[in-house]
Amino acid sequence: MLEVRNLSKSFGGLKAVSDASLDVPEGGIVGLLGPNGAGKTTCFTMIAGFTKPNEGTVRFMGQDITGLPPHRICAMGMIRTFQIVQPFAGLTVQENIAVGAYLHHHDRAEAMAVARQVGKRLGMGAMLDRPASSLTIAGRKRLELARALATGAKLLLLDEVMAGLIPSEVSEIVGIIRQIRDEGHTFLMIEHVMQAVMSLAETAYVLNHGKMIAHGTPRELVQDPGVVEAYLGHGAAARLQEGNHA
Amino acid sequence: MKPQSMGQAVLIALALIYLASLYFMSSPVWMGFTINALIVAVVALAWNITGGFGGMASFGHAAMYGTGAYASAILQVQYGINAWIAFAAGIVAGAAMGAFIGALAFRYGLKGSYFALVTLAFAEVLRICASSFAITGGGSGLQLRLDPGLSTLQFNDRTVVYTILLVIVALVMALTAWLKYSRFGAYLIAVRENEDAARALGIDTYRIKVKAMAISGAFAGLAGVLYLQVWLFIDSAVVYGSAVSIEALIGPIIGGAGTVWGPLIGTLGLHLLGEGAKHLLHNAPGLNFVLYAVVLICALRFLPQGLMGLAGRIGTFRKKEDDNA
Structure with missing residues (x-):
């Protein structure tokens, strides 16, 4: 569904992302992992059209969308949320x-009806008439998801939807994402909360210093020495091995 | 357009009672003064579209107001074109000027005070141009030939003028209410609240903002044409001067930006206050602006949502729960 090839972006002398490639199959949930500053969000902004890549291509449902503005990409069915x-x-x-629903429903009554329906699906039925500013963090994360869904997008790029949530809220959102996926949506998600990654993602990519260093199932990745070192520092994998043997 | 609380209902009722009472007072002074206030209310409603709903605070609505007035005056005075056609042309010219300024400013991503400064610069440049060229009458301005009649859109009877203005203000407010609850209005508010999130949700924010400037420009141009038709004379200082721009923004801010009634209520309130001060302080010139400044500062400090916001907190009507699944 989404094919990213050799994406690169520099800010001045800093190579934020270099030569990153990834694939998201239709109906899948793909994770994008990596330590802070690895370039995950920059990757997202390039895929969703918020910044133009220096090099590389992004193809969505077979069409080249590299460098298109966000509203065009969104109309095609891919949307990002914000960290x-x-x-x-x-x-x-x-x-x-409803602001999301207006994308394909120009009439107010229709858009509001879609909004109500999407809100109820995400368990926000009781909050629909409350001002958005009164929501808790967990509520706002749900709202972010609901707005994105209301646009009718097929592929959702989620930027750390679990960050800042307590474990019980995380498992609620995990359940919701699984439910949405079963309804026919595809996800690419940046995530730090391993509980969520392990239970949701079928495959994941690991980005470090702007480069893709690993790709595999989450279970393979936590065993990967390169990934462990990216998070814990050089030599950490070896020390962990020793610790396990001792 | 419906009030959401007892306080707002009272505020709106007060404004309506005042406007209706003029039919029974037969005071030319109050009538003339309120006619002026209603013309300003139309620019205030224009500003409200971009500044109130869109969060793009312009400091140069005189640019569109003056362009509307001049376009209409030039067509009538220099080319002898029918007043009705000139009236429509003024509105179109205002819209075009708004779209032009918007397209330039938003192309380069101007926001906040930078946008305000650019609009002010446009109004000032236009003011200087209008006072320099022959077609705009230079420094002496343009005067419509006095010729009352329906075909020239000039009316001797102030009550008729007043009624026409009331109808126009009501129409502009109805349009505002309709815009507010349309897709365009929702997009405009989304752009004000968070432009990045709006872009992510598939909104072409540039187009929405330029469109808002065009609509706002049309309203401002309309106000300019109304001024011309009522007073039959314009010059560059009167229609392109920064006083117009200030009055355009101060009414909505005091009355409640981004509401349908706020611009009218704010403008009426301020003009009444200014007029009262003038009588009390024996016509000291410019004093109403000093007073406006004090009121503006107080409003910004204590009433961030204007009078409508304040009144909205008094006696809120309970919203009917709708439980349809």
Whole structure:
């Protein structure tokens, strides 16, 4: 569904992302991991059209979308969410979701009906008339997801939806994402919360210093010495091995 | 357009009672003063579209107001074109100027005070141009030939003028209410609240903002044409001066930016206050602006959502729960 090939981006002298490639199959949940500053969010902004890559191509459903503006990409069915949740504070929850629904439903009554339905699907039925600014972090993360879904997008790029949530909230969102996937959506998610990655992602890519260093199932990745060293520092994998043997 | 609380209902009722009472007062002074206030209310409603709903605070709505007035005046005075056609042309010219300024400013991603400064610069450049060229009458301005009648859109009877203005203000407010609850309005508010999130949700934010400037420009141009038709004379300082731009933004901010009634209520309130001060302080010139500044500072400090926001907190109507699944 999504094919990213040799994506590169530099900011001045800093190579934020270099030569990154990844594939997301239709109906899959793919993780994008990596320590802080590895270039994950930059990857997302390039895929979703917020910044233009210096090199490389992004293909979505067989079409080259490299460098298209975000609204065009969104209309084609791919949407990103933000790591720092960005509700429209002055609007109610339902109106927030309706902004997403307006993409394909021009009539207000229709858009609001879609918003209500999407909100209920995500367990936000009781909050629909509340101002978005009154939501808790967990509520805002749900709202971010609901707004994205309301656009009718098929592929959702989730940027750390689990960050800042307590474990019980994480398992709720994990359940919701699984449910949405079963309804026919595809996910590419940046995630640090391993509980979520391990239980959701079928495959994952690991980015470090802007380069893809590993790809595999989450279970393979946690065993991968390269990945362990990316997180814990040089030589850590060897020391862990020794520790296990001792 | 419906009030959401007892306080707002009272505020709106007060404004309506005042406007209706003029029909029974038969005071030319109050009538003339309110006619002026209504023209300003139309620019204020124009500003409200971009500044209130879109969060793009312009400091140069005079650019569109003056362009509308001049376009109409030039067509009538220099080319002898019918007042009705000139009236429509003024609105179109205002819209075009708004779209032009918006397209340039947003192409380069100007926001906040930078956008405000650019709009101010446009208004000032236009003011200087208008006072320099022959077609705009140079420094002496343009005067419509006095010729009352329906075909020239000039009316001797102030009550008729007043009624026409009331209808126009009501129409502009109805359009505002309709915009607010349309797809375009939702997109505009989304752009104000968070432009990045709006872009991610598939909104072409550049197009939305330029469109808002065009609509706002059309309203401002309309106000300019109204001024011309009521007073029959314009010059560069009157229609392109920064006083117009200031009055365009101060009414909505005091009344409640991003509301349908706020611009009208803010403008009426301020003009009443200014007029009262003038009588009390024996016509000291410019004093109403000093007063406006004080009121503006107080409003920004204590009433971030204007009078409508304040009134909205008094006696909130309970919203009916709708439980349809």
